[in-house]
Amino acid sequence: MSLLSSLKRPGPSGFGSGSTAEQVTEGLDLRGRRILLTGAGSGLGQETLRVLAMRGATVLAAARDQAKAEQAATSVSGQIVPVACDLSEPDSVRACVADVTARGGRLDAIICNAGIMALPTLQQKYGIELQLLTNHIGHFMLVTGLMPLLAPKGRVVMLSSAAHKNAPSAGVELDNLSGERGYGAWKAYGQSKLCNLLFARELARRMRGSLQVANAVHPGVIATNLTRHMGGVATAAWSAAGPLFLKTIPQGAATQVWAAVHPDMATISGEYLSDCNVARSSARGMDMQLAGRLWEETDRIVAGL
Numbered sequence: 001m002s003l004l005s006s007l008k009r010p011g012p013s014g015f016g017s018g019s020t021a022e023q024v025t026e027g028l029d030l031r032g033r034r035i036l037l038t039g040a041g042s043g044l045g046q047e048t049l050r051v052l053a054m055r056g057a058t059v060l061a062a063a064r065d066q067a068k069a070e071q072a073a074t075s076v077s078g079q080i081v082p083v084a085c086d087l088s089e090p091d092s093v094r095a096c097v098a099d100v101t102a103r104g105g106r107l108d109a110i111i112c113n114a115g116i117m118a119l120p121t122l123q124q125k126y127g128i129e130l131q132l133l134t135n136h137i138g139h140f141m142l143v144t145g146l147m148p149l150l151a152p153k154g155r156v157v158m159l160s161s162a163a164h165k166n167a168p169s170a171g172v173e174l175d176n177l178s179g180e181r182g183y184g185a186w187k188a189y190g191q192s193k194l195c196n197l198l199f200a201r202e203l204a205r206r207m208r209g210s211l212q213v214a215n216a217v218h219p220g221v222i223a224t225n226l227t228r229h230m231g232g233v234a235t236a237a238w239s240a241a242g243p244l245f246l247k248t249i250p251q252g253a254a255t256q257v258w259a260a261v262h263p264d265m266a267t268i269s270g271e272y273l274s275d276c277n278v279a280r281s282s283a284r285g286m287d288m289q290l291a292g293r294l295w296e297e298t299d300r301i302v303a304g305l
Contacts, residue, residue, distance in 0.1 A: 012278075013276050015254065015277070016275050017220060019251065020254050021250055022051055022054075025052075025258075028055050030052060030261060033056075033058070033108040034057070034059075036083075036146065038063075038087065038114035038139070040062055040063055040113075041064075041072040044222065044249060044252050045072075045113045046076070047250055047252075049061055049072060049076055049080070050076040052257065053080060057079070057108075057261070058079040060081045060083050063082070063084065063085070064084070064087075069085075081103070084096060087138025087139060088130060088134045089125075090305040100146060101146075106149055106151040107151060108151045108154055108155070109260040110154075110155075110157070111159075111256055112156070112159055112196070114135075117189050119131060121183075122180070124178060126305055128177055128301070129188055131192040135192035136199065137301060140199060140302065143156055143203070157214075157259045158199060159196065159216075160217060160272065163186070164190055164281065164284075165190065165281075166187060166190030167190040167284060171191075172293075194284060194285060197272060199294070199295070200270070201286070201291050205270065215259050215268065216273065218255070218279065219253070221247060222251075255276050258273075
């Protein structure tokens with residue numbers, strides 16, 4: 001067996017790194033389910049949107065503005081509802097929550113797929129480092145705002161990354177969320193992805209006693225539009241990694257789709273998922289005390305935005 005074949009062997013779930021979003025939903029009828037998806041306009045989000053709609057789900061396709069959301073909605077066939085949600089703008093997130101709430105109906109899943117990666121220089125909004133604001137705080141506001149709409153067996157899926165292991169040694173620098181006391185592109189990105197993971201774990205803890213679940217996902221290494229902020233040399237190296245290390249977009253979308261709709265995931269909660277299986281995160285990614293402190297600090301920040 002080749003190294004590439006061994007890397008793509010299925011895990012206990014029956015799926016693996018080579019599985020696609022279509023394969024993990026084969027035979028599923030998602031008619032009657034409503035799913036909100038952020039970052040629906042490109043890359044993993046667009047493929048997730050396509051497959052969920054193909055299986056019959058009604059997808060609320062969120063993008064940075066209404067035009068992008070409508071473009072995403074017309075890019076695939078199915079029951080698609082475009083909604084605007086700029087995760088870096090608190091008023092836009094609140095407006096999205098109000099819009100979705102006003103439409104009525106439950107949400108069977110919320111997939112927090114959108115994000116930005118490795119900004120080469122420090123960028124801030126509202127005094128907060130932009131990757132943290134977009135990837136974590138914006139999604140925190142969105143999910144907590146929509147929790148009253150989450151179905152009794154609803155699921156929340158946070159797109160994290162193995163890059164959470166590149167977070168600062170403290171895990172989350174709660175005293176440096178502005179980035180002003182030291183900034184590194186990958187360190188800040190890793191911190192935001194660790195926050196996504198810790199948020200999912202803490203949300204799952206708060207869901208105990210219900211049938212709702214929350215999990216975090218590592219999609220794999222995929223050359224998508226997420227790399228647009230990287231420098232030319234870094235982007236070239238990323239792309240040159242080739243099929244041995246890079247997943248295709250259909251493969252990259254598989255784990256979040258599996259987490260959101262597959263029957264086997266109905267009772268699994270508070271986990272870190274990779275290649276459509278439960279995986280092990282860093283030690284910081286399992287630090288529930290840090291998760292609790294992060295929730296409290298994020299709540300405090302949101303109250304002031």
